[in-house]
Amino acid sequence: MYDDDFGGWGYALMFAGMALFWGLLIVGIILLVRYMSHPFPAPPGGAPPLRSAEAVLAERFARGEIDEQEYRSRLTILRAGTTP
Missing domain, CATH: 1.20.5 (Single alpha-helices involved in coiled-coils or other helix-helix interfaces)
Known part of the structure; x- marks a missing residue:
């Protein structure tokens, strides 16, 4: 059928x-x-935190790129908030 x-x-x-x-x-x-x-991607506007200028200066001193006198001079300028 x-x-x-x-x-x-x-x-x-x-x-x-x-x-x-x-x-x-x-x-x-x-x-x-x-x-x-x-x-997952980082949220917009969430740039990585920048290192402080004092931290960068301390790293340069630790690596021997600058001597103690230059380190102290630049650190004083940074903390005073003025430019040389």
Whole structure:
């Protein structure tokens, strides 16, 4: 009476539908993993804190780039808030 067979096109459409389903599922999982593995960006306007001028001066003194007299002179100027 009725033919329960899908025929050639029925199997082809079923295969294409399953391939599309599994392909989209795999791509979705890959995109989710990539999204979750990246660090979230910093909020806008959240620039990294700058080091203070005194800290930079102390580092230069510690590295031997400037001597004690120059260090003390520049530190006095920094703390006074004036330029040389």
